[in-house]
Structure formats: structure tokens, C-alpha cells
Amino acid sequence: MSDLSSGLRLKLKENFSFGSLRLINKRLSADGTEKFLFALTDKGSVEAVSIPTENRATGCISTQVGCKFACSFCASGLHGFKRNLSAAEILEQALFLKDGSRVRKLTHLVFMGTGEPLDNYDNLLKSIRIINSKEAFNIGARRITISTCGITPGIKRLSGEGLQIELSVSLHASDDRTRSRIMPINKRYPLESLLTACREYIKKTDRQITFEYVLIQGLNSDLQSSRELSKILKGLNCKVNLIPANFVAELGIEPPGKLEILMFRDCLLKAGIGVTLRKPRGQDIEASCGQLRLKHENRI
Numbered sequence: 001m002s003d004l005s006s007g008l009r010l011k012l013k014e015n016f017s018f019g020s021l022r023l024i025n026k027r028l029s030a031d032g033t034e035k036f037l038f039a040l041t042d043k044g045s046v047e048a049v050s051i052p053t054e055n056r057a058t059g060c061i062s063t064q065v066g067c068k069f070a071c072s073f074c075a076s077g078l079h080g081f082k083r084n085l086s087a088a089e090i091l092e093q094a095l096f097l098k099d100g101s102r103v104r105k106l107t108h109l110v111f112m113g114t115g116e117p118l119d120n121y122d123n124l125l126k127s128i129r130i131i132n133s134k135e136a137f138n139i140g141a142r143r144i145t146i147s148t149c150g151i152t153p154g155i156k157r158l159s160g161e162g163l164q165i166e167l168s169v170s171l172h173a174s175d176d177r178t179r180s181r182i183m184p185i186n187k188r189y190p191l192e193s194l195l196t197a198c199r200e201y202i203k204k205t206d207r208q209i210t211f212e213y214v215l216i217q218g219l220n221s222d223l224q225s226s227r228e229l230s231k232i233l234k235g236l237n238c239k240v241n242l243i244p245a246n247f248v249a250e251l252g253i254e255p256p257g258k259l260e261i262l263m264f265r266d267c268l269l270k271a272g273i274g275v276t277l278r279k280p281r282g283q284d285i286e287a288s289c290g291q292l293r294l295k296h297e298n299r300i
């Protein structure tokens with residue numbers, strides 16, 4: 001605003017800011033992953049991550065302050081749920097990653113940060129429509145991913161939105177007993193109801209679903225679990241994204257060995273199920289969901 005005097009501009013810069021997020025911590029991994037922790041106006045905090053690879057730059061953003069779903073492998077739920085983020089607060093993270101991170105151009109966005117996106121449905125959809133619009137971020141719907149822990153009414157509702165977005169469902173176990181142990185939401189929406197909602201979603205949208213599966217040593221990574229998983233996913237238009245767990249000292253979580261991971265993957269491939277194996281990213285900066293925020297909150 002060069003029609004204002006430089007003194008006034010300086011004063012404005014020092015005393016005011018647009019938006020409500022304030023960057024309070026930043027970590028850069030050796031692999032280029034950057035993690036940002038933002039303070040909100042009400043003293044809460046949220047994280048966002050930028051993940052550059054050879055031909056894309058993915059932003060991972062949060063939808064809630066804390067999380068009420070308490071998955072046992074995730075640091076985000078450890079201090080409970082505080083509140084939903086507004087659509088503006090969600091968009092501000094994307095804006096920051098677009099302009100304030102090292103990536104040149106944000107090509108993909110995933111709603112995989114803190115919180116359950118489908119539990120903040122209206123603000124999520126509002127922000128997605130803006131991110132998708134040509135006048136704003138112009139990121140194609142197929143480059144936007146919603147990740148859910150399995151809120152079946154939300155999956156059903158989403159299937160009627162006419163959006164070509166990617167849906168990713170956190171499965172992490174092939175039987176109700178194990179899943180309920182690590183994901184309490186499974187008691188409310190057990191596997192059968194979740195997979196029925198997924199089947200309906202695929203039918204209605206003609207889109208493939210990605211099932212996320214975190215491999216945790218001694219819990220869900222043996223060959224029997226892989227066989228069970230191929231059984232329950234048989235006939236579904238889906239792929240499985242295997243994610244060796246990040247070490248989370250506070251939660252006593254560690255990934256299985258390389259051989260076990262490969263055997264798990266090969267068993268699914270043999271059953272005709274598409275599999276990707278996610279490379280660990282940002283392990284040196286505690287990039288998994290909620291870790292940086294947890295450290296910050298433990299300090300204050």
C-alpha cells in the first residue's frame with residue numbers, strides 16, 4: 001500500500017496482522033519436510049506440514065485443536081479435544097504453506113493433520129471448495145485428500161457432495177478386537193458398518209478409496225493380519241497404503257522390521273490388492289501427527 005507513508009506502514013506491520021495464526025515453532029527435516037506449529041488467538045495451537053517430493057509438494061493441514069477420537073498410536077489426542085477450527089483457520093494453514101514454506105508450488109493438500117476432518121464437516125467442506133476454486137488456490141479436487149478414522153455418517157454424507165476428492169480411511173487393523181484396542185471409534189462404527197459405508201461411497205462416486213494401515217510392531221503387522229486384511233477388502237475398489245509407524249517415545253510405539261513389512265505387503269499383493277508403502281518422512285523432526293504440538297503443550 002504505497003499510498004500510505006512508510007512510517008505508517010512500518011507501524012501497521014509491527015502492530016497488526018491479517019489472519020489469526022502466529023508461527024511459534026518450525027522444524028526442517030534433512031529430507032526437506034517442514035513442520036510448523038501455530039498459536040491460535042485463544043492460546044490453542046495447531047500443526048501443518050509441507051512435504052516436498054521430486055514432482056509434487058504436499059501440504060498436510062489440521063482441522064481441529066486436539067482430537068476426541070484418542071487413537072492409541074497418535075499424539076494428537078493425548079491432551080483431548082479443544083475445539084473445531086474455523087474454515088478461515090484451516091485456509092490460513094494452506095495459505096502459509098503456499099507462501100511461507102520452502103516449497104515453490106503447493107500441488108496437493110491432505111487433511112491428515114490434527115483432528116478428524118469429518119467431525120468438523122461444514123468448515124471442512126467450505127475450505128475444500130475454496131481450495132478447489134480457480135479464484136483461490138486452484139488445487140484440483142483429485143489432489144485433495146480427506147483422511148478419516150471411520151466416521152460412517154460423514155462418509156455417507158460426503159458421497160453425496162459431487163466432489164472428486166480422494167478419500168482415505170484409517171483402518172489399521174483387520175479385526176474388530178484389534179481395531180477397537182487402538183481406535184476407540186471402532187466401538188461406535190465397527191468394521192462391518194465402516195466397510196459397508198465405504199462400499200456405498202465407491203458405488204456412488206465411482207472413486208477408489210485408500211485404506212491407511214499403520215504397521216505397529218507386535219500388534220498388527222504379522223502375516224495372519226495381512227491375510228485377514230486381504231479377506232475383508234476383497235472385491236472393493238481400493239488400495240492399501242502401508243505406513244511403518246513412527247517411533248513415538250511417549251506412546252511406546254515402534255515400527256516392525258523391514259522383512260516383516262515386506263512380507264505383509266507381498267501377502268496383499270498376492271491377493272490382488274494394490275499396495276503402496278509409504279516412505280518415512282521427517283522422522284528427525286517428529287513429523288507425525290501431533291508430536292510437535294504435544295512437546296509444546298508439555299512445556300507450557
Ligand code: SF4
Pocket residue numbers: 067068069070071074075076077113114115116149289
Ligand atoms: S489418528 Fe486422527 S482421529 Fe485418531 S486421534 Fe489422531 S488425529 Fe484423532
